[in-house]
Amino acid sequence: MPKFAANLSFLFQDIDFLERFAAAADCGFQAVEYLFPYDYPPGQIKETLAVHGLVQALFNSPPGDWDAGERGLAALPGREAEFREAVEKAGEYAEALACKQVHVMAGLVPEGAERGAYEDCYVANLSYAANYFAERGVRTLIEPLNSFDMPGYLLNGSKQARRVIEAVGSDNLFLQYDVYHLQIMEGNLAYSFERDLDIISHVQIAGVPGRFEPTVGEINYPYLFALIDRLGYDGWVGCEYRPEGDTRAGLGWAGEYGIGGG
16 A cells, blocks of 8 residues: 655645644654755654654755756756755755655756756766765655646656666656656656666656646556555655645545545
């Protein structure tokens, strides 16, 4: 049976961030993920996880200036020193929170720029990150994002992700398989999931279109969940979707997996 993690950047938006941990546990989630922990001291989040018996499944590396529109540093030439500082900060939080995975965000390629130079920078920076995190027992993840929701993002597809992983050549670099993004960009999900199972370390889900609950839209999630089980994937499945209404009311899809309205 898939193991679901609540994405606290998307779910339980009607309450404050630190209160969402309790809400997730009350609904039966055993793990949480979110975009970034850096607005809170690591000790505060660690205590909150412990109080509610939750595993920290994943978070992202610092993305640069998020409010100014930046979406990662790894692929940005000339920002290497800043990127290494971001990796070190993510490592500090991962160690404090006993988090075994960090998603390293690539960043945006300016319109008209030569993408090859950005991918070369990405490969070099990922090599540093993979080595840094390996020494701390943390997996390094990369995630293709769709070009409709995030125009200009360097990494857009699963084949490109594998090419980058092979170019880095580290055994500590993995694919974060976001079903929502890959359905929009590629489709043929069952095939690509099985093809890339050897490099997949985390899964995220949402309905397409709209990024609502997985019951909304064109993806046959019961089939995919059964496939995940059949293939032996035992990592977390992050619920990174925007509830159409109240989070708890929208959890009916997860009842058979031990998750409920609480």
